[in-house]
Amino acid sequence: MTYENLDAKLVNALLGDGRASLRSLAEELDVSVTTVSNHLSDLEDEGVIEGYTPRVDYDAVGYDVTAVIQLQVEGNALPDITDTLRDHRQMISVYEVTGDYDVIAIGKFKDTDGMNDQIKELLTDPDIKASNTSVVLNAVSENEQFELDIGEDA
């Protein structure tokens, strides 16, 4: 075939417009609609593309405060803590990490009061040994998805 890395190009094109039609993608990549359809199905089956979402501006709907919460946790309680955090719907990312703290979580809140209430509630857990909360003053970039190198795919 004429295209070495159609899959990567396809992902990159979709990163530009996640609702682009198969036809417009086909034209952009200079292949047939069928080929786009086949490759896209494959990418979805392989799990490279896990789904599609709108990019919601939470600021615009009243979630004005973002916070980065770092926790030191009793070792054996880690799964419980991370489960709890994940199930908090306003937690957008929860990471187990190396370093001074064991967990880093990022959450969004409607105001600092709501944030304080929720964080205080979390910290009642006796397995949390220490915590540190940083409030985001400015989200320079957030949840960016970068384009793939042409040459890498699944």
Added chain:
Amino acid sequence: MTYENLDAKLVNALLGDGRASLRSLAEELDVSVTTVSNHLSDLEDEGVIEGYTPRVDYDAVGYDVTAVIQLQVEGNALPDITDTLRDHRQMISVYEVTGDYDVIAIGKFKDTDGMNDQIKELLTDPDIKASNTSVVLNAVSENEQFELDIGEDA
């Protein structure tokens, strides 16, 4: 009308499937296609929905390492640092924050060597007074977008 919060429901439905057709959305929300089309256009114009993207599993394409980088920066150099970080394509989030550090950035890398190289390069900047890198052992959840309360919209 019969629906108090069609906008929020519409956003939530799209969070479930960002490529859903207007017709399927209309059926799901029990309103007409015309209404869905109008509201969706409004949401996009208002900036509540900023666009659409595929959810790419970067693990599946070789970016196995995620790191959280915290920096202390000379005050007047902050804009330069955040600009530099944002322009690094592998940085998915860059926040200016309160607390012990001034900047928290989250990046994805193909391996720890690549990570070390990039981070070391960043830290050559004389305006960076201190830094702390945490490697993600387990991404419990990442870039989740939560559903809106029925009752809130733009």
Added chain:
DNA sequence: CGTCGAGATTTTCGTACGTCATCACGTTCA
């Protein structure tokens, strides 16, 4: 050891059909 080619496999393509998005219009309902 290199390469040749027939057959099998994979990939790409064009077509066709039913569905979809969009727009303009007038209507209904609170």
Added chain:
DNA sequence: TGAACGTGATGACGTACGAAAATCTCGACG
């Protein structure tokens, strides 16, 4: 008065299917 609705027309869209092209496999031959 404004928001939601229905209708109809038009061009675009997604998908299925078989044909065509490219690629791979592997034994045979020089």
